[in-house]
Amino acid sequence: MDTMKWEDGRLLLLDQTRLPGCAEYICCEDHGTVAEAIKRLSVRGAPAIGAAAAYGLVLGAMKLDCRDHGEFIAGVEKVAGFLSGTRPTAVNLNWALERMLDSIRSAAPARPEDLIDIMLREAEVIYREDLEGNRKMGEHGLELIPEGARILTHCNAGSLATAGYGTALGVIRAAHEAGRRVSVYADETRPLLQGARLTCWEMVQEGIPVTLITDNMAGYLMFRGMVDLVVVGSDRIASNGDVANKIGTYGVAVLAREHGVPFYVAAPFSTIDIRLGSGLEIPIEERNPDEVTHIGGVRMAPEGVGVWNPAFDVTPAGLVSAIITERGILRAPYEKAIRAMY
Amino acid sequence: MDTMKWEDGRLLLLDQTRLPGCAEYICCEDHGTVAEAIKRLSVRGAPAIGAAAAYGLVLGAMKLDCRDHGEFIAGVEKVAGFLSGTRPTAVNLNWALERMLDSIRSAAPARPEDLIDIMLREAEVIYREDLEGNRKMGEHGLELIPEGARILTHCNAGSLATAGYGTALGVIRAAHEAGRRVSVYADETRPLLQGARLTCWEMVQEGIPVTLITDNMAGYLMFRGMVDLVVVGSDRIASNGDVANKIGTYGVAVLAREHGVPFYVAAPFSTIDIRLGSGLEIPIEERNPDEVTHIGGVRMAPEGVGVWNPAFDVTPAGLVSAIITERGILRAPYEKAIRAMY
Numbered sequence: 233m234d235t236m237k238w239e240d241g242r243l244l245l246l247d248q249t250r251l252p253g254c255a256e257y258i259c260c261e262d263h264g265t266v267a268e269a270i271k272r273l274s275v276r277g278a279p280a281i282g283a284a285a286a287y288g289l290v291l292g293a294m295k296l297d298c299r300d301h302g303e304f305i306a307g308v309e310k311v312a313g314f315l316s317g318t319r320p321t322a323v324n325l326n327w328a329l330e331r332m333l334d335s336i337r338s339a340a341p342a343r344p345e346d347l348i349d350i351m352l353r354e355a356e357v358i359y360r361e362d363l364e365g366n367r368k369m370g371e372h373g374l375e376l377i378p379e380g381a382r383i384l385t386h387c388n389a390g391s392l393a394t395a396g397y398g399t400a401l402g403v404i405r406a407a408h409e410a411g412r413r414v415s416v417y418a419d420e421t422r423p424l425l426q427g428a429r430l431t432c433w434e435m436v437q438e439g440i441p442v443t444l445i446t447d448n449m450a451g452y453l454m455f456r457g458m459v460d461l462v463v464v465g466s467d468r469i470a471s472n473g474d475v476a477n478k479i480g481t482y483g484v485a486v487l488a489r490e491h492g493v494p495f496y497v498a499a500p501f502s503t504i505d506i507r508l509g510s511g512l513e514i515p516i517e518e519r520n521p522d523e524v525t526h527i528g529g530v531r532m533a534p535e536g537v538g539v540w541n542p543a544f545d546v547t548p549a550g551l552v553s554a555i556i557t558e559r560g561i562l563r564a565p566y567e568k569a570i571r572a573m574y
Numbered sequence: 575m576d577t578m579k580w581e582d583g584r585l586l587l588l589d590q591t592r593l594p595g596c597a598e599y600i601c602c603e604d605h606g607t608v609a610e611a612i613k614r615l616s617v618r619g620a621p622a623i624g625a626a627a628a629y630g631l632v633l634g635a636m637k638l639d640c641r642d643h644g645e646f647i648a649g650v651e652k653v654a655g656f657l658s659g660t661r662p663t664a665v666n667l668n669w670a671l672e673r674m675l676d677s678i679r680s681a682a683p684a685r686p687e688d689l690i691d692i693m694l695r696e697a698e699v700i701y702r703e704d705l706e707g708n709r710k711m712g713e714h715g716l717e718l719i720p721e722g723a724r725i726l727t728h729c730n731a732g733s734l735a736t737a738g739y740g741t742a743l744g745v746i747r748a749a750h751e752a753g754r755r756v757s758v759y760a761d762e763t764r765p766l767l768q769g770a771r772l773t774c775w776e777m778v779q780e781g782i783p784v785t786l787i788t789d790n791m792a793g794y795l796m797f798r799g800m801v802d803l804v805v806v807g808s809d810r811i812a813s814n815g816d817v818a819n820k821i822g823t824y825g826v827a828v829l830a831r832e833h834g835v836p837f838y839v840a841a842p843f844s845t846i847d848i849r850l851g852s853g854l855e856i857p858i859e860e861r862n863p864d865e866v867t868h869i870g871g872v873r874m875a876p877e878g879v880g881v882w883n884p885a886f887d888v889t890p891a892g893l894v895s896a897i898i899t900e901r902g903i904l905r906a907p908y909e910k911a912i913r914a915m916y
Contacts, residue, residue: 252876386790417882420866420874422764422788428867428875436878443880444866446764448728448789448822452887455824480790482797483829490828524762524786525770527869532762533770534594536778538785540759545794 277393389465473566474511619735731807815908816853
């Protein structure tokens, strides 16, 4: 199933909060609906958020009542600012919005309807490039995935987190397609269970053997020698190679090093935020306490408890064995490797 | 609320699977009901299982139709074998049953009704000693808990896991009662959420500030410098100091060492199984996959996934800063320290 589809001037977003029990699309006719879908994680995963925001900006532009190029750009910038405020950590969101704005800022003076055409083409390029980039990541990643590898992943960096195919799961998919009999351990990834709900769903659909564990089992799984490598996605990578990703990634990385298990990150080059010197500068979103105290709408914890609910953490570059991008594989020292590939 | 109560020849067990939403007792009139309650974790926590099994053995003995001492003992041994088979990891279960059997094996020849009296007194001693032992653990532990300590704990090693007061939470309680303004971070402890449901409930009732996190946040919590020490309970400790405890404990211990955070284990001396040379010999229970795929009866993962569901893991002694027992604090080398205190 497609994560998102542009059809008849509307954006259809697969509602990932309801998977795997129910597979339904949210029909977005304006940028407000897209923003809401991003906020409540109906669409999530850094690259998917970027692509959805790009289409959301087109929807916002279509509603503008402007006569000239300058007025139109000012209107679109306002919509972009609104969409940009939905989630703070994934850099791909702002990267995609900036790219969309650049497409019209750099265009020759034109009527709004022509500028909307330019924007729609740019959104489609972002979407298509992400898909193609993921396939290239898969090809590059192949050299890191041995025959029969037992691979641990955290959260969902699959086709649902991207325009399709996936980053971390794209690498796994490519190995599977290449005939290497890989198998997957999926951390369930509390609080919102993207591993249990989304990664397992994708793997079952692909026919890739998948075993679900709770997040706190990852350490013992490695202790027992049941994991050959870890591969995860990322929401933002600083210029020194520090990696922000779903909460829990850092713990997995520490455990991987403790057990001599390679820890790989797969992400499009657009995830690298060269403006940031280190991961300490990456803003970490803290979300609603209810995500932790409740599961499936049912309260699990007593009234009166405090809650800490960061949605992401930062894994220092020193724990990252390699970063797989569509341009090739980056290895430490990352600062130099990133600059060389820019 | 009492974890268990002996009343009018029946054992009342607080049904911990329903906390904190509902606080109700299961009335056990025979050992089969006690065994069922242990298996489904209505009563859980190594010391509590031991005490419940002791009372369960009394219930089983009361149902025997035997005329002489030898026949009675044989009957009780059979019941003990049945209760012993409920859960494999916590050594306190067999320790309590053996102690109960010893009480009648070493008694002068007597009528069954007198032997039942001896057993009931022994069960009460086991229960009372556990309670007193926990308070002593709390006193010994005080020297490890500084003023204002921010303490991370995993699962529930509280009054609910024992005859009362608790092991790990007993140490925290003692520090709180001594006026050291401690605060607690509780790992929710998937799959059965004993941290979210039971530890938070106990802390809220005691007025000890508690913040709930998902298990995968523990690493980032330490990375951010928000934890001063970790204290957990144990289900079995090998003679070399390796510690079996709720799944996820090992990962917390690795993360604690990574961040220079002391990692303490609080457990009664009966948790030490001197017959075992190392933690590798501790049997690790694997439980029903539904505990992982479902939460609150609702299926979260798609059909077709495999599941790995070990209920415990083993933390090597090298990661344990100290073991707090009712007899005093043990430090490495544990083999020697344990032998000295035996």
